[in-house]
Amino acid sequence: VGGPAMRASQEDFANAMSQVKLLKKDPGNEVKLKLYALYKQATEGPCNVPKPGVLDFVVKAKWDAWNALGGLSKEAARRSYVDLVSSLSASSSGRATPAADGKRADSDHVLVTSEDGITAITLNRPTKKNALNTQMYHDIMLALKAAGKDSSTITVLTGSGDYYCSGNDLSNFKDVPSGRPEESAQRSAVLLRDFVDCFIDFPKPLIAVVNGPAIGISVTLLGLFDAVYATDRATFHTPFSHLGQSPEGCSSYVFPKMMGPSKAAEMLIFGKKLTAQEAFAQGLVTEVFPDSTFQKEVWARLKAYAKLPPNSVRISKQLLRSQEKERLHAVNAEESRALQERWVSAECHDAIAAFLSRKAKL
Numbered sequence: 001v002g003g004p005a006m007r008a009s010q011e012d013f014a015n016a017m018s019q020v021k022l023l024k025k026d027p028g029n030e031v032k033l034k035l036y037a038l039y040k041q042a043t044e045g046p047c048n049v050p051k052p053g054v055l056d057f058v059v060k061a062k063w064d065a066w067n068a069l070g071g072l073s074k075e076a077a078r079r080s081y082v083d084l085v086s087s088l089s090a091s092s093s094g095r096a097t098p099a100a101d102g103k104r105a106d107s108d109h110v111l112v113t114s115e116d117g118i119t120a121i122t123l124n125r126p127t128k129k130n131a132l133n134t135q136m137y138h139d140i141m142l143a144l145k146a147a148g149k150d151s152s153t154i155t156v157l158t159g160s161g162d163y164y165c166s167g168n169d170l171s172n173f174k175d176v177p178s179g180r181p182e183e184s185a186q187r188s189a190v191l192l193r194d195f196v197d198c199f200i201d202f203p204k205p206l207i208a209v210v211n212g213p214a215i216g217i218s219v220t221l222l223g224l225f226d227a228v229y230a231t232d233r234a235t236f237h238t239p240f241s242h243l244g245q246s247p248e249g250c251s252s253y254v255f256p257k258m259m260g261p262s263k264a265a266e267m268l269i270f271g272k273k274l275t276a277q278e279a280f281a282q283g284l285v286t287e288v289f290p291d292s293t294f295q296k297e298v299w300a301r302l303k304a305y306a307k308l309p310p311n312s313v314r315i316s317k318q319l320l321r322s323q324e325k326e327r328l329h330a331v332n333a334e335e336s337r338a339l340q341e342r343w344v345s346a347e348c349h350d351a352i353a354a355f356l357s358r359k360a361k362l
């Protein structure tokens, strides 16, 4: 689930440790803490030292990061370390984000542009309906971290081609090394939790420009956006039960609050697909636009918003969201734990096998 095909050998791990020293850009404290934690987990296993005092800030931050990895196996930590270093190296060599204002930085499937006070992150894998592979999760996290700190006023997530996003790339499931499904599920749960945390913590207005159908995690995350603009061609589908899985993106908490428990159950338990108008009626979408004028109208609106004073906009966003942050982090942790179990279930394996053998489509 979610992870690349091979196990990380000791050699891959050693290479990654050397690569870290060659990074051209400082990856920032948050990433350094993550690298530290994964290194400790990979070499020593779960956190085995007493919790330091609260005033020992640096030691405490390191301890927290290591301890947060829980029972992640050494092999899974090694793989995550190698993946993280590889995405940092790609970014550091200019292949991925961040984008400087007015410039454009590309990774393979995630494009980042920054212009007119707007940083736009575009999912760019149209031949696969913008399904999210492991590298894309990492690229989006890097792009969000950079956008949170750049000088733009607002950040936008959108898709290229006819889809917004078809959710998790189901072929990630093909790549599980035989005999190691638990480790792979554990690694994916860590990735999922980190990924959703980036949305919970995003410090400035985050806007989804939903240019077509949205499936799975690309729908659930919408509850963490500050505005969602959709073409009337868009649909919103969370077929978790059909896939033997369960909701993520904090939707198990945000959706019932937003649309009431029974409408949330129709979507999240029974997999009812909503039209754009239905999603608008449930409060998931802010406004629906005719497809023929969608791009023009939405970007004109966004450009006007981006002219607002950036600090004021950022502070207002944080005020609107701060009360819920702690709760959302707890929900994210719980949802990731539940999915980790689902991913090794027969129900999930059968559903994915059916999709991969072309017997099933949503």
Ligand SMILES: CCCCC/C=C/C(=O)SCCNC(=O)CCNC(=O)[C@H](O)C(C)(C)COP(=O)(O)OP(=O)(O)OC[C@H]1O[C@@H](n2cnc3c(N)ncnc32)[C@H](O)[C@@H]1OP(=O)(O)O
Residues within 6 Å of the ligand: 001, 002, 127, 128, 129, 131, 132, 166, 167, 168, 169, 170, 171, 188, 189, 191, 192, 215, 216, 217, 218, 239, 240, 243, 248, 355, 360, 361, 362
């Ligand atoms: C680590 C974090 C985990 C987070 C947990 C997240 C969970 C989720 O997101 S659950 C949702 C998963 N997504 C799906 O179940 C969608 C599966 N895709 C489909 O049902 C269909 O492809 C479609 C409805 C999205 C589009 O159908 P159609 O218009 O008929 O087009 P094709 O099926 O021919 O698709 C073109 C091409 O794209 C590939 N593809 C589309 N979606 C995915 C996907 N999610 N994963 C992998 N591949 C996908 C599809 O296989 C086709 O590929 P080719 O055959 O190579 O052309």
